[in-house]
Amino acid sequence: xxxxxxxxxxxxxTAADVKQLRAHSxxxxxxxxxxxxxxxxxxxxxxxxLSLAIPLGHVR
Numbered sequence: 656x657x658x659x660x661x662x663x664x665x666x667x668x669t670a671a672d673v674k675q676l677r678a679h680s681x682x683x684x685x686x687x688x689x690x691x692x693x694x695x696x697x698x699x700x701x702x703x704x705l706s707l708a709i710p711l712g713h714v715r
Contacts, residue, residue: 666695677707679711680710686712
């Protein structure tokens with residue numbers, strides 16, 4: 656019997672999501688913690704931060 660794969664559900668970023676992401680960026684919250692809180696993947700958050708031109712996570 657084949658395993659069922661999880662269906663990928665894409666959710667748009669709302670204005671509130673963007674505001675929250677900016678606040679986490681300013682507070683320098685670890686990306687993994689943001690991902691769990693916002694129920695989004697790390698990659699999704701990084702891509703959105705890149706498109707908004709805001710830093711996310713630590714900077715080397």
